[in-house]
Amino acid sequence: MSDAGYDHATVERRWQEAWDEADVFRTPDNVEDPTYVLGMYPYPSGKLHMGHVRNYTITDAYARYRRMRGDDVLHPMGWDAFGLPAENAAKERDTNPRDWTLDCIDTMRDQMTAMGFGYDWDREITTCTPEYYQWNQWLFSRFHEEGLVERRDAEVNWCPHCETVLADEQVEGEAELCWRCDTPVEQRELEQWFLQITEYADELLEAIDDLEGWPNSVRQMQRNWIGRQYGTELEFHVEDHGPVEAFTTRVDTIHGATFFALAPDHPISEALAEEDDEIRRFIDHEADPDGDEPNGVETGLTATNPATGEEIPVYVADFVLSDVGTGALMAVPAHDERDHAFAEKMGIDVRPVIAPEPDGDEDPTAPDVSEAAYTEDGVLIDAGEYSGLDSETARERLTEDIDSAEEATQYQLRDWGISRQRYWGTPIPVVHCDDCGPVMVPDEELPVELPEFINTTGNPLDAAEEWQRTTCPECGADATRETDTMDTFVDSSWYFLRYVSPALEDAPYDRERANDWMPVDQYVGGIEHAVMHLLYSRFFTKVLADNEGLEHREPFTNLLAQGMVQLEGEKMSKSKGNVVSPQRIVEEYGADTARLFMMQAAQPERDFDWSEEGVQSTYAFLERLKGMVESYVDEQPDGDADAVASYVDAEIEATIAIASEEYEALTFNKALRETQDLVRTLRQYADYTEPHAETYERGLSAVVRLLSPVAPHIAEELYDELGSDGFVAEAAWPTAEVDRDYVDKRRRLVENTREDIRDIVDVAGIEDPTGIDVVVAPEWKYDALEIAIESDAENLIGELMQESHIRERGDAAADYGQDLQAEREALSMSLESDDEYAALESAAWLIEREFDAPVRVVRAAEADEDVLANAEPGRPAIEIDD
Template structure:
């Protein structure tokens, strides 16, 4: 072997070997247990970043470890290739999104291969390929057949810089999840997936995913947002229509004195039309829809509203309730209409005080009457009902069910369950996305494109505009088509699908990437799915993970899959932090992985990412940590070089105390690393254990220039075990060292080492021997040795004896299992 560790030559050599040998190519093999390991696939931005390196290094350790355990490991990679960033980048660079995306894929593939990740590249997919999105277009039609797809006009979240609609889940604190610009609201038609049909099951299964982090499940439970309450119908005065509300406080119904509508509510403008309030309402709605989210609904936001000029009727009191449009009512929650009970809701209280509206107390502490005229804030605690007709004196919790029963008996509402989650709006007014397979016919309506005509291919050979507007509506040759039903002139849908549609089922396609008879090959589906271990950032807890769960349940109900959930186990890794903040170009604290690879090698970069912190924690980037990882690899290299000085005995050698120590440490480390990878994903402590082992090997080699045969044999076992244990972490250098030891390359084919439980039993112990409190030597004794035996063994040590000459032992202090201190004078 070379005298010095040279990562550049070594890594290129072994990457070429792995490619030539197709070492990571995997096929269905029903005789072997499968293991599907997947990291979230990247958007092809053009360069990998340290977050990619960390995520994929974590996955690679697990994949290689499982291969060595003899499992049939599926470890694929592909590209989440559609989306707005490609369009924006293409505009900026005067390119075409398709060309830009393909160039980036080529570059990032090269970079990932340079990291040495164990991907089966034969299964590579890109979601922008027609062969891929053909099947989600097919699925769109099947979902439409089952009533899970519909089109409607609604108030939508709109991002002006991105020039597109956003789903509710893509609005973060009132801003676009991608560019951070505050969203505005527009009245627009679009396509929706009816994810609400699965709200109850999605919530139920949050309790059936023990392999998922609880923090992710909490986020999903909160987003789905199950609430028990009542549906109540308030008839609109002089109309056959009603306003439906959902409330968790039916016990306060007798105190409802006005109605509040969200500005986005369809009735907001319609009720005021033709009244003196029409202009005021229209101006108010327009103003609110342009407001930033926090300025509208935050705790400190001013409660504002405008009277519509219309009234509704309280179904239990008969009161005429003025209908207001209020800025704090959210159309996304409940029905977008709120019965206002100012005596018992603080927002309603402030609103009523501001606009001089009626306040009626209907709940009060028992024996402590409340006066509406002197109240300074709403009373929101438990109590008994008052001013509530036949329910006076009833505890408010008990009254909830009784009032719901009354409403149900009179066909004015009743008990119900509400979910916060709203249907998924998938229409995007951008070019670079999968075309929605619909043709709009004046006679037949919205007609799905027949299966035989799929895929509807996104036109690529076109002039791409530089203003960001989608060119699709202007492509007459593409838009103008005959209706599939009647043959009359019709128009193709020009919206494209939200890119989260592609990422909601890509993991299924990895199992059969070239299958052309359906969305999923039944045979591979049966063998490979579901994903055994999924790895990715917690920032996808709501968007991607929730949508993927929804798609899996839809495919199950279509008879295509039999699994209820897509991912059995989930690991969410932390961020990479530098200078106290997440690495990002905008913060100017980015470290280029490729520059690190050029200087230190891929193995060093991998080792640093794995050793610096547990996967679920944030990783603080430090140059010292990278240097330390590089030095450790050099130390391992030197230990293997020195091993050539220790010949393996040709005949059996009798164990010595030192050889038993080495062997015990070896097997203890094998157990530790195995447990840390398999049970906890604590790669940092696994590496730390191997580092400790390397230190002991080095110490023994220094002390044993001409070791006994048993020690030489123990050292060979220790070094070989060390290389195997490190191979999932730093595979290139371990392949090189393994070959230098005369072993066959391709380490993922080597069985993962087992440990001998008997060697882990501590039947001997190392004691430090002190003279007057200063260390003068070490002895190995039986764990059940008497104090006299320990003392005798210590006195036999040459170095200890030197410090006892001419002195008498006055006292012996024994700390069992640790220290023997001889006090002399």
């Protein structure tokens, strides 16, 4: 594209080198409270994709904007460098994950530089280096000291292809597939290391309400994932097996319990399966918790309802989960949809015991539950002494009256299993001694570094026999190193703290600096991390606040979850063959074009479609802007400071004020639309007349600075061509104060007037108008409009006629009053009459330029009565001569 337009490659390379030489984006350590802007660091796959480009353009634009507003800005970058993909890639290529990862990092760093991202590269972190992961190990030891680490047998999600454990959050969809390779996930029993995030469940949940700068959708996802429920735990006596604890949130429905259900892996279910082939077959081959309908098998046992003494049948059912509640539940088909579906399938009684609240003194009527359960609260019926109680009261009474019942709180959240059976991760700093058991590696022996990579199936650390051999730190006997490595979400749960002091050698972060600089002011990343990275980061921050001197209990003040970049409505992916290469776009059109197109296409939170035509249009816009600046510099216009210049001045002021508001709100697309509209106005101004130099240069300078956060290279080039000193990246942000409501009304007035003229010219077939009069409404109509907006009188015309200066207008006032009455709900205030006249007078040149005819803006006192009758506030009358 450089042959047809400006040489973007040369321009971009020149300014990238200049920024680097001048350390423009370096954040010194001695600032007290920088504005901390951060994008979620990437996994180094070796190539940036369009999602990366969008994410990091958002943070870069905001960081540049805040820097121009005078803030000290911390805007770092690093690499989420551990993980199974690198290990798999190394195995396939017969290399090692370290070399593969560092090569990918070098490539992606170069690509980020080519995009013009203004990072403080002095603060770069790479999580696969011992200098970083020793602090994962150190933090693991601190968590262990605080009783937040546990090792226990657990049924885990196992990916047979990746040969490693997956967290619940890494198992995707109803088919339960591995998030990395789409292989169906299996269940295995393994000894695992857990971080006890459940100890912080209540605080993690309750503090969500204070995250006012986070999207509501993310906050709700975290609430749902934590899944706190208040209810009742109580015991049902199962025949031959004694009391079995169940949890319910609806103990008020207990009189309607018609069966008792156990999870397939409940101890009683497993015991029964040892002796019953049908139960074994169901557990091993038929149970499907994610199936379309619930399924189960009858055990032949009964359970005793503790409220009624009734014996009800016991089933093993696949909709009961061992890690939700207690793995056993009382089933009330009349008042639970899942229980209802199971009962219908198995031919179990459906007995309603809750009825809707009746009207007045009527008796409650049992709901029809033949087709669906009644799940709302109501009034108890057929519940013995509890009949007539409302649901809430009944829950309290039954919990008090049933001997085994007590109030309980349950959570969906489970402790975080961090054990991974793979090489490329942080070694867990534990040795296993036959006498002492698992023993923590002392701090002075950290880091426990990874050995050389062995290309083998399964976990390469299991094959590193020499590395495994060690001695027990407690007794000195022979011991074996732990071969599990940490989940990579441990790396990302605190990395934002390492940026404040990346070279610190005796602690993971400088406490004083972290307390000055944290929390992150603006964090940007994908919503797919809502219940993994974001929740774990909040957990780590709270633990560090309790134990390691951190003064802030939340890591991120504001969160923006950016939307996807799509092609023809589908997410870009290699498998679909619809990936657009950022490198190709940069080579053909330049980084500024890619950045500007992405940021103007949609609000950051929204998905948007990639468009080659849109890219080309964006490039043409930048080319035109460059031409405008060069023409101004070459020609040095010397026009008058007339009414036209006054209009342009007003538009410059309005654009600066509105674009600044939109940048502050991160609605970059609106800020850019304002800026591009100003470019259009400046171009029209130069086409219409010789511009006033001061006005025109001020407009160009404002455009360059307003564009610079998003299109920084060409902004630097044009800033330099305009004769400005220093870098636009370090220039002061333009400022202006305007009444936005006034601006919106003025712009709407001008555009509506132009549109009305177009309609008249089109309908009347006027090819060459010789004159256009724009007639402002009389003062009394503005008064009538104000009265209509403020009045709540049913008879609006009567109220208007109480004003003598309106009443004396006779039929004209009555006709206008009828119009106002008809449109009453849609009425809004316009400008005052003098302001309307001034706005139209200053914008008359736009109409003259469009229609090539002289324009006269006429006050009501100077207009003909027949024309004036059509003039209304905000909608002047139009008269066109042909």
